[in-house]
Amino acid sequence: MNDNAEQQPLTVTTSYPESLLAQAFVTALTHEDADTRQRAEARGQRWRQVLSAMTAGRVTVGSRTPVTGYPAWVTPEVMRGGFSTGAVSAGGPLQxxxxxxxxxxxxxxxxxxxxxxxxxxxxxxxxxxxxxxxxxxxxxxxxxxxxxxxxxxxxxxxxxxxxxxxxxxxxxxxxxxxxxxxxxxxSAAGAAVHRRTVSDAVDTLVRRRPNAAVEAQREALAVWQPFGDELLVHWLRNAGDGQVLEAAPDADWLARGQALLGRYRVLAEQHTLCTKHRKPKENLGILRGALEEVVAGRPLEARRLGLLRHAVRSMVQRRGLPGSEAHTALRRGQADHAARPSHYALVQLMLGRLAVLPQDGGITDVTALLGPVSGEESRETGLPAGAVVPAGIGQAVESAMSAPLDTLVERGVVPSAEMMAELVPQLVAAATAHAxxxxxxxxxxxxxxxxxxxxxxxxxxxxxxxxxxxxxxxxxxxxxxxxAVLGASDDEGALAVLRQVGEVAVQAFPGTLLPNPLVREFGVLGRNCDLGVPFVEELAADIFMGTFGPKFLKAARVAAELLRGTLYERYYGIDYAAIRNLAIVTAGQALTGSAGARSHPGFAALCAERAAVTSRHWSVAANGMVIEQAQILTTHNLATLVDRVGIVPRSGWADLAAECFVTVCRLTARVHHNPRPLRTIKDAAYAWRQMMFYLSLCPPAEQRRFLAGLEAETGRHPAQVATRLAPVLAGLALVAEGAAFGEDGTAEAGRARRFTGWTTERHWMR
Incomplete structure (x- = not known):
């Protein structure tokens, strides 16, 4: 369910909260992680509050004032799906x-x-x-x-x-x-934003504990391998040119053996991570056990003597004689490896570096924090000077980097449009406050x-x-x-921020549908600019009831003015002239007060007609088809960003189209052997639609070059990608040559197809 969509069912039942309560209950009882069980228990308690409030009438589901006794401006406590618990965020016990x-x-x-x-x-x-x-x-x-x-x-x-x-x-x-x-x-902040705070980075690092397996290996290399070499050398001294214990040990040998056993007991008490040395069948255990017997004056039985001689022989054959060139090189490399600072020790170093920074903000100079261990730090911590901070620690620190949004995207700190949407309110807050x-x-x-x-x-x-x-x-x-006059020449104004964020979103994630939280911020900036820019949300098919707000037709008019006569209009079979006229007539009626302001039945009817939805029965798939047509007609905010906001990607429209097609191929590859491929197919269709938009902004020569390279790109992916996309590419080529699809979105007896994601039947790409 999409929390941000502003369209809804006629009635709301308790089935959804009940299902989420059941999930939380199962997790709280069965999950292996204690923290996860605790969070699930708390979540279940809140869902019980939701159900109790619904059944008792303390909340009105679907209202802007869901909690009885409070106006709309009071912040309600809201669970997934938009259900209020009946509590308010600023209420409860005194803090x-x-x-x-x-x-x-x-x-x-x-x-x-x-x-x-x-x-x-x-x-x-x-x-x-x-x-x-x-x-x-x-x-x-x-x-x-x-x-x-x-x-x-x-x-x-x-x-x-x-x-x-x-x-x-x-x-x-x-x-x-x-x-x-x-x-x-x-403060009102500025152009720099951060995904996480210093405190968040500290919390992440604090949870990292020493890796028992790695530390045991480090102990084995630093302590037990060298001690094993000492035992081996001691036994080889007894063997001389023959085998061990062919000659009786002398008093000096026995005394040195006693000293070695004493050292072993000290080492075993101090170094407890590695237990291999305690196993009697391991070479080190065989050498040590035999030495204890001989030093105690007890002769070795034949089997034990045979094990001892085999262990000595195999150790020499495997690694060479201690002191030989090969053996020395091996042990030197192992010693260097063991001497490297542990990940945990470097985590403690980084926690010390972070401790001196303000904890509630981001990190402006990440490079300085990620530098190697300094001489002073070496003296304080015992870590070797010049030791490099591992990438895993660096990622935790970089997640709190404070920098311009495009820098965070380029550095990989913001890997998705959804995550980018979480940061944009920081910029919008600054732009809003600047007024x-x-x-x-x-x-x-x-x-x-x-x-x-x-x-x-x-x-x-x-x-x-x-x-x-x-x-x-x-x-x-x-x-x-x-x-402040926003949207004019002020670089910190709302229009400048809107243009900046729009360009970064389109440039970084060209094949991704703009997520609703980001669209919401666009809407705030648009209102602050006083430009009348319509931004439309992605509606949820499971709660859509066939109506659209007036802004959808306004957004479609913007698309009509930008895309009339383009490849996009021809490919999707749109009459943008008619849509523009409908929008003009509707705007005139609104001025005279003869049209309602809450919905636009004409636009909804057009979308339903284009989707060829004939059933009168409610269906998620049918709803999805209608919503997809609205997205096609409006371009889901892309036309608004280009025509009204004026975004211009640095790489050019053709490059964005190419990146979209790579996304289409990558998603299509996931359809193969996927038991539930519909979400992937829909995402691929969305990426294809955005590709068509960018391509339509290119001049004809650039479009021809792009089309000529599509087959080569599909060849870089698994063979089934080319097979599945063949009807799609044939359809695009057909439209580019001036032909058109039939009413069912196909041509040439189904060899060419218009690519859409939603259907009430089995999707042809499955």
Whole structure:
């Protein structure tokens, strides 16, 4: 289920929460990892809260105000699928910082008392100090409310402050409006973003324990192999030119043997990782056991003597005589290997380096942290100077790198569009806050936005929209303070950020559908630019009910203006002129008030007609076909990014198309012998559609060169890829030559096919 989609079923039952509760219950009982069992138990408890709240009527599933008694701006606690638990994120017992504040303020440890104190002169003075220092943290948006009140009072906006207090006051006893103190100062940040914090990297490294097998091998090389050589040399001294124990040992030999056995006992007590030396059938165990018998004055029985002589002989034959050139080279290499610092020791070194950094931010200079062991560190830790930090440790550190988004993508710190979407709110927070002229207010609004973007989407009915950040009362209260002109020449403005993020997303992940969290951030930036840019979400087929919001037709109009007369229009059999006219008529009707604003039945009917969905019965597959046609008509935001935002990839459109086709081939290869290939086929069709979009922006000569190289690319993949894609390539060649598909999306008796991912029947690519 897609949490972010703004379309829904007519009714919502308890079956989905019940299934997730069952999964959590099984995991909590059966998983081998204790931490996983504990997390599953907590998750199961929250699902029980969801079911209890639903059956008791304490939540309204599908509403923007799901928790009874709270307005839409209050942050609900939301589980997977958009189900509310009935609790709110800023509610619950007092947190530690609230208890500490009550003690400091000299008031009862109650939220209403804290709220009232913050409205007094001393309370406002404390909030003003936080505003000036930035020494606060906003965990949930509500924690920015009192800071905003304080800012309004200090700047003479008494009426706005009073109105805000009046709106907050009914919830003062239940919600947490006080910010959390923090060492690091809150700010609007800048172009640098980070995927994880220094603290996150530390937590990852702290969990790494010594590898028992590796450490046992290190002990064997450093301790037991050299000791075994000493035992072997001792026995060889007895043998002389013959075999061991052909001559009776003399007193000196026995004394040295006694000393060796004493050393063995010390070593065995100090070095316990390797146990091979204790095994009586191993060569070292045979040599040591025989020496104990001889030193004790007990003659060896024939079998044991035979084992001893065989062990001595095999050790010499395998590695050479101790002291020989070959044996010395072998032991030198093993000693060098054993002398290398352990992974665990280098982890401790890195933890020491990270400890001096601010823990709540990213790492700006990763290169310095990943340098070899310095002389000073060598003296402090005993690690050899110049020892190199392993790649595994480096990856944990690099995951907290703070750098421009494109740098993180190039370095592999951000390997997917979904992960990139997690970082974009940091940039959007800075761009959003930049609109405020006052620095302290910028810090509050940036921190508020970052907290707001952690709010999980609700399952909504009737095309209702998710709550937007501008609906929060404290954001509304300072909306008049927005002074920067965004989207013009300001490099830090929303349009610049939108263009930057759009280019990085398309350049780095050309064959990936833009994920909904990223689309949501695009929408925020578009509103901040005041450009009227329509961005549309990926709708979920399992909860789609056949309607589209007005923005889908607006997005299709943008695509029509960009792609009319192109290869894309011909390949997908679109009449973009008709779509543009429909959008113009609809816009005119909206101005006169004769058209509804919540949905557009004409666009939905067009998508259903193009999908050839005839059944009146509800079907996930049929829904998917209709949604796919909407994505085809709108290009799923690509046309908007190109035509309205003005993105231009550095590598050019043809290169993006080529990368998309590589993705198509790679995904098609996964279909072979896949018992559940439909998701892979859909992803391949999405990548193909994006390839068609990029290709359609290329001049004709470049298109011809691209088409000529497709067969060579399929040849770089398993043979079944070329077989499966043959109808697709034939269809593209046919359209490029000026022909067209039939109404069923095929041509030449099925030899050529239009590539789409959804179907109510068995997909031909399986």
């Amino acid at each position: 530690a910082h609230e208890t500490d504040a009550a003690r400091t303020f000299g008031v009862p440890a109650e939220r209403r008392a804290l709220f009232a104190y913050c409205l007094t002169e001393p309370g406002l003075a404390r909030l003003w100090d936080l505003l000036d220092s930035g020494g606060y943290e906003i965990g949930v948006p509500e924690e920015a409310a009192l800071l905003t009140v304080a800012w309004l009072v200090r700047h003479g906006e008494s009426d706005a402050a009073a109105d805000l207090v009046a709106e907050l006051e009914p919830f003062a006893d239940r919600l947490r409006f006080l910010p959390r103190p923090a060492v690091a100062s809150a 405020y002229g006052d620095e302290a207010l910028r810090g509050v609004m940036a921190a508020n936005y970052r907290a707001f973007r952690k709010r999980r989407s609700l399952l909504l009915l009737d095309l209702a929209q998710q709550v937007r950040v501008e609906e929060l009362p404290w954001v509304r209260a300072v909306s008049g303070q927005r002074s």
